[in-house]
Amino acid sequence: MSVVTSHTTAVTECPACKSTVVFRFESTTICVCTTCRSQVTRGGLKLGQAMPSPSDDMSKLRVGASGKQDDKTFTVTGRIRFIFDDDGYVNLWHVETGGRGNNWIAESFHTYAFLKEDEASYPLSHLLLLKPGDKFTSKSIHYYLSSSETKTSVEAEGELPEEVPEEKIMYVVGTSPDKLAVHFHVFNRNKYRAYRGKNMLFSEFNFSNTRAINS
Amino acid sequence: MKLQPQEKACESCSSTIKWYTAAQSRHLYCSKCGQYHEVNKKGELQKKTAGTPKIKGPAYTFKPGDVITLDRIAYTVIGSTWKEDMQYPEFKWKEYTLFNDEAGYRWLSESMGHWILLTELDAVPIRRSSDTVAIFNEVQYDVFQKSRSNTIHAAGEFSSMPLVRGARYQEYIAPPSMLSVEITTSGHTWFKGQHISKKEVAAAGNIESDKLPVQDGVGAVEPFGSAVRQDITIAIAAIAVGLMLIVMMISSSMSDDRMFMADSSQADSTGKITTQSFDVTQSGALRLRYEADCYNNWSEAEVDIINDATGESQGTIIGAEYYAGSDSEGSWSEGSTSSEQYVSSVPAGKYHLVITPFRGTANASGTKYQLTLEQNATIGSNFFSCALLIILAPVVQYFRRRSFESRRWSSSDFSPYSFNEEE
Numbered sequence: 001m002s003v004v005t006s007h008t009t010a011v012t013e014c015p016a017c018k019s020t021v022v023f024r025f026e027s028t029t030i031c032v033c034t035t036c037r038s039q040v041t042r043g044g045l046k047l048g049q050a051m052p053s054p055s056d057d058m059s060k061l062r063v064g065a066s067g068k069q070d071d072k073t074f075t076v077t078g079r080i081r082f083i084f085d086d087d088g089y090v091n092l093w094h095v096e097t098g099g100r101g102n103n104w105i106a107e108s109f110h111t112y113a114f115l116k117e118d119e120a121s122y123p124l125s126h127l128l129l130l131k132p133g134d135k136f137t138s139k140s141i142h143y144y145l146s147s148s149e150t151k152t153s154v155e156a157e158g159e160l161p162e163e164v165p166e167e168k169i170m171y172v173v174g175t176s177p178d179k180l181a182v183h184f185h186v187f188n189r190n191k192y193r194a195y196r197g198k199n200m201l202f203s204e205f206n207f208s209n210t211r212a213i214n215s
Numbered sequence: 216m217k218l219q220p221q222e223k224a225c226e227s228c229s230s231t232i233k234w235y236t237a238a239q240s241r242h243l244y245c246s247k248c249g250q251y252h253e254v255n256k257k258g259e260l261q262k263k264t265a266g267t268p269k270i271k272g273p274a275y276t277f278k279p280g281d282v283i284t285l286d287r288i289a290y291t292v293i294g295s296t297w298k299e300d301m302q303y304p305e306f307k308w309k310e311y312t313l314f315n316d317e318a319g320y321r322w323l324s325e326s327m328g329h330w331i332l333l334t335e336l337d338a339v340p341i342r343r344s345s346d347t348v349a350i351f352n353e354v355q356y357d358v359f360q361k362s363r364s365n366t367i368h369a370a371g372e373f374s375s376m377p378l379v380r381g382a383r384y385q386e387y388i389a390p391p392s393m394l395s396v397e398i399t400t401s402g403h404t405w406f407k408g409q410h411i412s413k414k415e416v417a418a419a420g421n422i423e424s425d426k427l428p429v430q431d432g433v434g435a436v437e438p439f440g441s442a443v444r445q446d447i448t449i450a451i452a453a454i455a456v457g458l459m460l461i462v463m464m465i466s467s468s469m470s471d472d473r474m475f476m477a478d479s480s481q482a483d484s485t486g487k488i489t490t491q492s493f494d495v496t497q498s499g500a501l502r503l504r505y506e507a508d509c510y511n512n513w514s515e516a517e518v519d520i521i522n523d524a525t526g527e528s529q530g531t532i533i534g535a536e537y538y539a540g541s542d543s544e545g546s547w548s549e550g551s552t553s554s555e556q557y558v559s560s561v562p563a564g565k566y567h568l569v570i571t572p573f574r575g576t577a578n579a580s581g582t583k584y585q586l587t588l589e590q591n592a593t594i595g596s597n598f599f600s601c602a603l604l605i606i607l608a609p610v611v612q613y614f615r616r617r618s619f620e621s622r623r624w625s626s627s628d629f630s631p632y633s634f635n636e637e638e
Contacts, residue, residue, distance in 0.1 A: 056238055058236050058238070058239055086401055087241055087242070087373065088401075089238070089239075111319065111335060132399070133398065145403070146403055146423040148402065153256075175337070175338060176338065176339065177338055177339055178338060179337050
């Protein structure tokens with residue numbers, strides 16, 4: 001499997017600790033410094049707060065892992081890990097697909113969804129009223145609200161398309177009867193982003209360069 | 216291959232606690248003293264009183280660290296829980312959380328010796344008809360339980376504090392499968408369950424089958440014992456009866472084995488008829504047909520079938536009676552002027568008949584009669600006996616299945632069976 005890598009590897013210096021920060025992927029603008037955990041731009045600016053290194057949650061994925069979705073190869077560039085108030089979590093693995101939008105793999109307790117950022121067309125006021133189990137329709141697809149959790153902390157690593165959000169986030173997941181998924185990130189209850197895609201099994205991604213678990 | 220755990224020291228008894236799934240499970244129990252701990256972000260154990268079981272645990276069939284191999288995937292048991300239904304606390308079951316680093320999680324439920332393997336669904340079933348059915352992959356599942364559970368004991372590691380009281384759950388069944396949904400304030404999580412036999416559990420856990428709990432009653436999704444579906448049994452029985460009917464009709468229409476006719480004109484001075492000898496060419500049933508001119512009278516004939524060679528006799532009485540008239544309600548009639556009778560199992564050979572007639576009212580009608588004898592007769596009663604036996608199979612199966620389903624649903628609040636009726 002070919003690995004999607006940048007043709008324009010960029011190197012900059014972390015403004016906080018002076019370590020070298022290397023950008024290997026085209027679609028990213030932020031890299032978490034491996035030394036001091038600062039979020040560094042390609043221009044060498046420090047953004048937001050330092051990101052703790054993600055806890056070891058036995059994920060098989062890691063930065064640099066590659067896979068396939070709809071016969072298109074992708075490579076994992078970085079991860080944001082939201083920890084929720086009920087001790088749940090979601091790993092949002094940003095994947096570079098060769099210029100096909102802002103794509104992510106959402107992973108929670110070894111369940112997976114391949115998602116692409118989409119327009120936020122569902123009315124926010126309706127979204128805020130939804131409860132688990134409620135049916136809603138977005139872009140002509142019927143979903144049922146599977147979960148609605150509140151982020152309590154965030155961790156990050158690798159390269160990401162933008163600064164890691166620090167606001168209060170309500171993480172809402174809708175699932176359809178035919179495995180389609182929509183994830184909403186609601187920021188401070190006044191704006192949100194929508195990510196659409198489908199739920200998939202680990203084996204369906206044909207991953208390579210994954211992390212070996214200690215078995 | 217077995218998952219290698221991290222090791223932590225119990226904050227209460229210092230025993231080693233094995234931690235298999237790291238940050239996925241921040242709630243750990245000491246297998247030695249049962250102390251409950253939470254793991255903080257630094258990976259340190261913090262013992263907690265709330266969350267430590269107040270009762271002694273049951274005899275779990277599987278313990279954290281055991282390996283269960285399903286579909287050639289080795290899962291490590293990471294947690295065992297003991298639950299009770301909140302409404303019917305006498306109903307208890309155990310659940311084992313299984314983990315494989317690629318396949319993820321599975322849950323094995325053990326209830327009264329019956330086993331169900333559950334997998335989290337990545338799609339949502341559709342609930343219809345006021346939530347009494349759930350449809351998933353075009354299969355209809357009927358509601359079986361809507362209740363709340365208390366987790367009264369736990370061992371191993373968990374993603375959230377397991378000793379939860381009043382957790383809502385709903386179950387829908389289409390044996391050997393089921394759908395289950397756990398309902399919390401933050402989410403609805405759907406699972407698909409599949410009955411797994413005791414033998415399969417023993418093989419998966421590499422333990423002897425007789426070491427597993429004894430089965431009691433009927434499992435929620437235990438398949439009915441018969442390997443043959445009832446509709447197939449009915450179809451086979453219907454085809455068999457149909458074929459028998461066709462064969463009988465063809466045989467009946469093609470048989471022309473009339474041997475002779477005798478009538479009253481051949482009677483001697485005593486009224487008896489002694490026939491000429493005739494050949495019964497093959498062993499089997501003989502059909503006698505009797506017709507008389509009786510009107511408001513009865514007429515009978517005692518027929519002796521006598522073997523010429525041995526002198527052995529088989530006797531029978533055949534007759535007819537017919538009455539008619541009119542009264543205030545109009546005209547009426549009853550009986551018939553003819554009848555048929557079979558004489559079964561007559562061996563091949565040479566025979567003759569001795570016919571002795573009787574009639575009700577002398578000098579009235581019924582003096583004339585005619586007797587016909589045929590061989591190769593098909594006996595309708597044989598057909599009906601066979602048909603009954605064939606039909607008996609699906610009937611017995613139906614009642615066995617009904618009893619089985621009735622026992623299955625006896626633990627449901629949504630049973631379609633009336634238990635007074637069943638008792």
